[in-house]
Amino acid sequence: MNSSKPTPRRGRPPKVAREHGETLELLLRCGMEVLTEQGFAATGIDAVLKRVQVPKGSFYHYFDSKEAFGQAVLQRYADYFARKLDRCFSDLSVSPLRRLSNFVEEAKVGMARYQFRRGCLVGTLGQEVLVLPDSFREQLEITLQDWEQRLSACLEEAVKLGEVSCVHDCKALAAYFWVGWEGAVLRARLTQQVRPLDIFFQGFLTGITR
Numbered sequence: 001m002n003s004s005k006p007t008p009r010r011g012r013p014p015k016v017a018r019e020h021g022e023t024l025e026l027l028l029r030c031g032m033e034v035l036t037e038q039g040f041a042a043t044g045i046d047a048v049l050k051r052v053q054v055p056k057g058s059f060y061h062y063f064d065s066k067e068a069f070g071q072a073v074l075q076r077y078a079d080y081f082a083r084k085l086d087r088c089f090s091d092l093s094v095s096p097l098r099r100l101s102n103f104v105e106e107a108k109v110g111m112a113r114y115q116f117r118r119g120c121l122v123g124t125l126g127q128e129v130l131v132l133p134d135s136f137r138e139q140l141e142i143t144l145q146d147w148e149q150r151l152s153a154c155l156e157e158a159v160k161l162g163e164v165s166c167v168h169d170c171k172a173l174a175a176y177f178w179v180g181w182e183g184a185v186l187r188a189r190l191t192q193q194v195r196p197l198d199i200f201f202q203g204f205l206t207g208i209t210r
Contacts, residue, residue, distance in 0.1 A: 023054055023058050023062075026052045026054065027048065027052060027054060027062065027063075027069070028073055028076045031043075031048060031070070032073055032076060032077050032121060033118070034047070034048060035070065035073055035074075035125070036077075036120070036121045036124055039124050039125065039127070039128050040128060045059065067133045071136070071139060073121075074125065074139055077121040077122070081122075081147070082147075082150070085147060085150045085151070088100075088102055088103040089150055089151065095158070097164070097205070100154060101201070104197060104201050108197055108198075111188055111194065115192070116189045116193075117189075119186065119189045120185050122143055123182040123185055125140060127186070144178055151177055152170045152174040155168075155170040165208070168208055176204075177204060180200050180203075181200065183200070184200035185197070
């Protein structure tokens with residue numbers, strides 16, 4: 001009895017039985033991965049659908065357009081990152097500056113794990129803001145302001161504990177940190193090493209602990 005090899009499928013992704021919520025979760029998770037690696041402009045919807053084996057009809061059930069998809073992915077990333085910051089900055093078992101240091105160390109491990117293909121979605125999209133739909137500009141700025149507020153609260157606690165001099169404006173320091181951090185992440189992806197993150201963070205600590 002002869003056995004034949006199955007013919008490879010071509011064209012549209014195969015139908016896979018999934019719950020609606022699971023399909024949405026797959027799309028958003030894949031969107032975060034792909035957009036973080038290659039940005040919005042270079043990402044095609046067909047490539048995303050093929051990767052998660054979701055038909056176009058299901059995609060447009062959730063999103064009216066690629067722009068709506070990108071906005072939803074950015075919001076999901078912002079929510080994920082806010083939880084990460086809360087976990088790091090609210091760790092009462094260590095001092096406030098140690099919490100910030102732990103965040104940096106975790107970021108270094110994460111970038112190395114993905115061989116520096118992934119950085120920060122907000123930073124990646126920010127670099128192509130001139131070619132993004134206008135709706136992204138405000139969303140990106142709101143996200144960065146949220147990160148600044150969370151870090152500012154951590155730094156204010158550091159001031160109360162004497163880790164940081166009271167002469168510093170914590171809101172300004174937090175804004176400065178994220179501006180420099182995004183540049184350091186970009187340089188780390190360029191050089192494929194964590195040294196730019198270390199250089200920036202050590203400079204930041206030196207400036208606030210003198």
